[in-house]
Amino acid sequence: MSDPADGPIAPDTKDWTWVLERPCPDCGFEASAVRAEDVSRLVTEVTDPWPEVLARPDAAVRPHPGTWSPLEYACHVRDVCRLFDERLHLLLTEDDPTFANWDQDETATADRYGEQEPHVVGREVVEAAGVLAARFAGVEGPWWERTATRSDGSRFTALTLGRYGLHDLAHHLHDVGAARP
Numbered sequence: 001m002s003d004p005a006d007g008p009i010a011p012d013t014k015d016w017t018w019v020l021e022r023p024c025p026d027c028g029f030e031a032s033a034v035r036a037e038d039v040s041r042l043v044t045e046v047t048d049p050w051p052e053v054l055a056r057p058d059a060a061v062r063p064h065p066g067t068w069s070p071l072e073y074a075c076h077v078r079d080v081c082r083l084f085d086e087r088l089h090l091l092l093t094e095d096d097p098t099f100a101n102w103d104q105d106e107t108a109t110a111d112r113y114g115e116q117e118p119h120v121v122g123r124e125v126v127e128a129a130g131v132l133a134a135r136f137a138g139v140e141g142p143w144w145e146r147t148a149t150r151s152d153g154s155r156f157t158a159l160t161l162g163r164y165g166l167h168d169l170a171h172h173l174h175d176v177g178a179a180r181p
Helices: 016-020 036-045 050-054 070-093 104-110 118-137 141-145 158-175
Strands: 147-150 155-157
Touching: 016 158, 036 118, 036 158, 050 070, 050 118, 070 104, 070 118, 070 147, 070 158, 118 158, 141 158, 155 158
Parallel strands: none
Antiparallel strands: 147 155
């Protein structure tokens, strides 16, 4: 597992909502090209590689002291799927909800991402992604245009929430050197 001596990761304070407007130069994902009817399938496709990534013998080792290990990225991906499922549920059941703040770095530290069991996390990623994919599969017609606001003021529709989440999931495959389907 990750050595606590690796120290904390510098918090990511960037506003990544720009990926809704232009392709990501790092991972190449083009969120704006994702059609509503493809969101569910793509959630599954970009999370299916994680069990294989976590089977690597060095899955819990950080490549550099300031970079998460594949295990830590997988824990984050699992939690992103869970969070986006909660947010999509709110968006579909409440009128213009505001999403509570989520500090991904605080969660990583509190939940001790680097000490979790890779095979368990691999299974949990697939399960959480399946739940999220199923919820997106249930969105139809005008429901894709329902709105919500993130705690920082960023506005989302069900479609842009799906696109934004998909970029996060795809980008982390790039982060660990895994091929995106």
